[in-house]
Amino acid sequence: MDDLVLTSTIIEDSPFHSNQLAQLIDQNPNLSLKNVYRNGIDAKNHKANEEVDLLFLTVELPLITGFDLIETFKESPKIILVSNTPDHAFRAFDYDITDYLLKPILPARFQKSVDKVLRNAKLNTNNKDEEHFFVKSNSRKVKVNYKDIKWIEALGDYVKLVTEKSNHIVLSSMKAFEERLPNSQFVRIHKSYIINLKRIEKFNNTMVEVEGKKITLSRSRRDSFMSAIGTS
Structure with missing residues (x-):
C-alpha cells in the first residue's frame, strides 16, 4: 500500500487543531491535503x-455539527471523526465512520x-474481484451477487438495482455505484444505465437488450461498450 495516496480534506474550526492535522497529513506519504474548511456550511x-x-x-x-454535515452527503468518502470528547463515539456507530480520534x-x-483507512481502501479494491457485495436498502444491509444483477438504473439521488x-x-450517485463494480463485468451505456455484460441478449449501434429490456446506447458511450463486448 506504499504507493496508495489518499486525497484528504480537513473540516475543523480550530486553527490549532487544523494546522496540527495538516502537518500530520503532510508528513504522511499516503496522504495529500486538498482543502481545509472552518465550518460545516462552508464545507x-x-x-x-x-x-x-x-x-x-x-x-x-x-x-452545523459534523453529524449534521454527514447527513447532507449523497455519497461519502472515508471519514475519520475528530472530537474533544468520547461522548459522541457511540453515535458514530450509526454512520459509516472509519475511526474516531480524540483531541489532542x-x-x-x-x-x-x-492505516485503518488504507486497509479498508485496499480491501474495497480487492472486493471488486469477489462474487458479492452489500448495499443498504430500506434501512437494512442486503447481500447482492454480481452475477444476479441485470442492470442499474438512475433514480434522481438514488439508483435502482435490478437483480434476478x-x-x-440505494442512496448513491451512478458514478459512485459504477466505481464499486468490476469493469470486467459491468459497463455504463447511458447516463442512466449500467448493465451486466453477461445479461445481454442482443444489441446494435443504438440499443442494447438486457433480459428483454431495451436500453438506449448513448453515442458517447458506444466505443467503450464495443470495447467491453470485445474483451468480456
Missing part, C-alpha cells in the same frame, strides 16, 4: 465530500487511523 457549499478519498471531520463544528491528536494514534430475485433502491 457543504463547496461539496467537500466530492472528489476526495478521506475527510478529517470534527464533530463540534459551529453552525497523538501522531501514533493518527497513524493508526490512517428482487429490486433494491
Whole structure:
C-alpha cells in the first residue's frame, strides 16, 4: 500500500487543531491535503465530500455539527471523526465512520487511523474481484451477487438495482455505484444505465437488450461498450 495516496480534506474550526492535522497529513506519504474548511456550511457549499478519498471531520463544528454535515452527503468518502470528547463515539456507530480520534491528536494514534483507512481502501479494491457485495436498502444491509444483477438504473439521488430475485433502491450517485463494480463485468451505456455484460441478449449501434429490456446506447458511450463486448 506504499504507493496508495489518499486525497484528504480537513473540516475543523480550530486553527490549532487544523494546522496540527495538516502537518500530520503532510508528513504522511499516503496522504495529500486538498482543502481545509472552518465550518460545516462552508464545507457543504463547496461539496467537500466530492472528489476526495478521506475527510478529517470534527464533530463540534459551529453552525452545523459534523453529524449534521454527514447527513447532507449523497455519497461519502472515508471519514475519520475528530472530537474533544468520547461522548459522541457511540453515535458514530450509526454512520459509516472509519475511526474516531480524540483531541489532542497523538501522531501514533493518527497513524493508526490512517492505516485503518488504507486497509479498508485496499480491501474495497480487492472486493471488486469477489462474487458479492452489500448495499443498504430500506434501512437494512442486503447481500447482492454480481452475477444476479441485470442492470442499474438512475433514480434522481438514488439508483435502482435490478437483480434476478428482487429490486433494491440505494442512496448513491451512478458514478459512485459504477466505481464499486468490476469493469470486467459491468459497463455504463447511458447516463442512466449500467448493465451486466453477461445479461445481454442482443444489441446494435443504438440499443442494447438486457433480459428483454431495451436500453438506449448513448453515442458517447458506444466505443467503450464495443470495447467491453470485445474483451468480456
